[in-house]
Structure formats: C-alpha cells, structure tokens
Amino acid sequence: MRRFFTPPENISGDRLVIRGSDVAHIRSVLRLRPGDQVHVLDGRGNRYCAQLTEVDRQEVAARIVSRETAETESPVSIRVGLPLIKGNKFDDILRKAVELGANRIVPLETERCVVKTDGKNKTGKTPRWRRIAEEASKQCGRSAVPAVEPSVQDVETFCRENAGCDLKIVFWEGEGKVWLKDIASGSSVRSIAFLTGPEGGLTGAEIETARSYGFITASLGPRILRAETAPIAVLSILQNLWGDL
Template identity: 40%
Template sequence: MQHFFVTPEQVEETYIRIEGTDVNHIRNVLRMRKGERIEISDGNNQKYLCEIDSMDGQQVRAKIVERKETDTELPVRIILFQGLPKSDKMEWIVQKAVELGVNKIVPVETKRAVVKLDEKKAGKKAQRWQSISESAAKQAGRGVIPQVENPIRFADALNHAKGLDLVLIPYELAEGMEETRQILSGIKKGMSVGIFIGPEGGFEKEEVEAAITCANAHPLTLGKRILRTETAGITVLSILMYLLEE
C-alpha cells in the first residue's frame, strides 16, 4: 500500500489534505483513482488508513477510514553523526539508516574527511539527503521523516551530543567485544543515543579523545575486521534494531 506524509495541520476531522509534489505522484505517476486506499502519516507517530475521495492539480483529498498509532518506531531516539564520506556514499547511508530506524542524521566534517563543502554546496547536499530520507521513510512505513541536518564541524557535533543519554564511537583501535556487548545491551527504552562514525580514513586519535572528554563517548569495537564508513554505522543500527525492537 502506498504511504505518504503530511503535517498535522493537513489532518481534519474526517479528511486529510495531501499537497505538494505528492499530488503529481499520486495522479500522474501512480495513476491512482477515487476509492483506492493509501496510508498517511502525520509525522507525529499517528498513522491513518484512508480512501482517496477527490483530487485536482493542487490537492488530493483522502477520507479517513481508520486511525492508529505508528508501531514502526524504535523505543529509543538514535542520532547518527556521520563523518562526510566521498562520492555519493552519503546518499546510501541516509537511505539505509532511515530504513533501520534512525531519528536524525548529522553529517560531520572531520580531520580525515576528503570531502569539503562550502555553505552553498552543503545546503544543496542536505536538501538532496532530506529528500532521500523522506523516500526511505515512506518505503519503510516509518511514522516520522528523520531530519538530515546541514554538515557541521566535529567540535559542534560533540556539543550537540552532550545532552544525549549515551554516545558511542566505533573505533578500529578499541578492544574488548564483551564490553561492547555490555554497553549495547544496557540501552533501555526511552534513551537517546548518539553514534559517531568516522570518514574513510577513520577518526584521528585526538578526535576520539575529545569525544570521550567532551561528550562522555564510549569507544566500541565492532569486531576484528575494519569496516568501511558506509558499513560501520549500519552495523551499529542493525544491532540496536535487533536488541530494541518491540
């Protein structure tokens, strides 16, 4: 069943208004007709089963058939602080992270990051990543669209992470898989968790030390193999989904 997002303001007592680019997608790409059923999320963990009632070039009006709370969100809030990777790897990371339940993605400029974005390029990239996040959220049946922020400096990312309940930083020099198991298994419902992932070259030792000092980060090992930047974050998210899925 096709899945769409709206804002709470577009939800009326018995109808929901779909506006923007989704109107063209419904009418001209999917070629949907009156009476067909769709799912709509209001971005606030509320999901609606609806029937298309009418449509024109500006709006699709859908009648609410059933209301239900979203059951596709993890019971913890996860923020992925992703070191900027090369080429289009960030697009793949955003897509898969959203599918696995991340709540927010923060691209981070680190010392070993090859990619350097000026403000104009960073804004355009963030718009593209946000569009990918929305598409992935629709495909995965998410109740919210995870926010992808503009790239920020590593020091600013650490300040962002200070208020979280737990901060994790997978690091190739970390040891002790049992400690990793204990930390991950200790994550409980309602917690906020930050995950720092380095770029292709990994983190500088000074960056890891700063994360420990400034954000109380816990270095983790993900095994005896060195994972690529596009694999490491997805690995942590997959483990957390397995441990926390209700």
C-alpha cells in the same frame, strides 16, 4: 496500499490534504482517482486510511475512513553522526539508516573526509537527503520520517549537541579494549548518539574532543570496516540490544 506523509496541520476533522511532490506522483504516475484509498501518515505515529475525494494539480484531498496508531518506531532514539563519503555512498547509508530505525541523521565533515564543503554550501544537499529519508520511510513502512540535520556539522558540534543522550559512543579502530558488547550492561537506555569515521578514520584530536563530551570509545572488532559498513553494523547491533530487532 500506497503510503504517503502529510504534516498534522494538513489534517482537520475527517479531512486531510496532501501537497508537494506526492501530488504529481499520485496524479500522473499512480493515476489514482477519487474513490481510491491510500494510507497517510502524519509523522507523529498516526496512520490514516483515507479515501481520495479530489485530485488536482496542486493538492490531493481525502476523507479519513479510519485512524490507528502505527507501531513501527523503535523504543530507543538513535542519532547518527554520518561522515561525508565519496560518490553516492552517503545516500545509500542514509537509506539503510532509515530502514534500521535511526531517528536523526547528522552529516559530518571530519578532518579526514575526502568530501569537503570548504566552509561553503553546508546545506546544499539537505533537500535531497530529506527526500531520500522520506522515500525510504515510505518504503519500509515507518510512521515518522527521521530528521536530517539542515547543516553539515563538525565532530565537536555533534558531540556538544548530543551530550545529553543516555549513551554516547565514538567507534574507533584505535580502541583495542572496549567493545560494544562490553558497554551493554542491561541498563535502560532510551537515547543513543554515535559516530563513525570517514575513509581515512577519525583523528586523535577528534577522538579526544568526543571523549571530552562524555563519548565512550569502542571497537567494532578485530577487522577494520569500511566507512559505509560501520554505521550500518552499529545500528543493527544497537537495535538488537536496546531497540526492536
């Protein structure tokens, strides 16, 4: 059954409405009509089976047939500091991060990023990234859409804003003694923040900044992973250790 998202304020009693870009998709692409049923998620863990009652150009109205709790979110909250990288690679990583259960994705402009905002247009791509996150959430059956930070951040801002997480890690090729498996002590971890480097890696100053906010430096092994590979590898391992993989 087709899945769509609508915010909680669009749900009242046994009725709900869908607005935005999904309306045209429902009406003109899928050609759904009154009487057809869809799944609607509210982003708070609730999934509704709804029967369409009205389909017009502005909104789609539906009657709620049933409601259930969607158990598709990981027990661990993971916040990813994702450096800007060339081409469409950032978009690809974003999709995979959503599939692997990240709760928040923060675009990072580090000192060695090839892609630079030059202090301008730090929010220009946010609407696109949020659309990608929503589409990926629908595709993989998540009950909530991960947040995408509205503005590109630097390393210090990311580390400062996530200093309260249970576990904080910066992955660095210069770390030769501490591996992720060494950090996993079996203790309960409910929130994790991590960042990886861009094509040119993180600078020594950025590593020291992360450490000053309590981030642990860790290695991903003896081989240097590409900028687009590292965050996906990390997410997979973290979900295996503390999440639901």
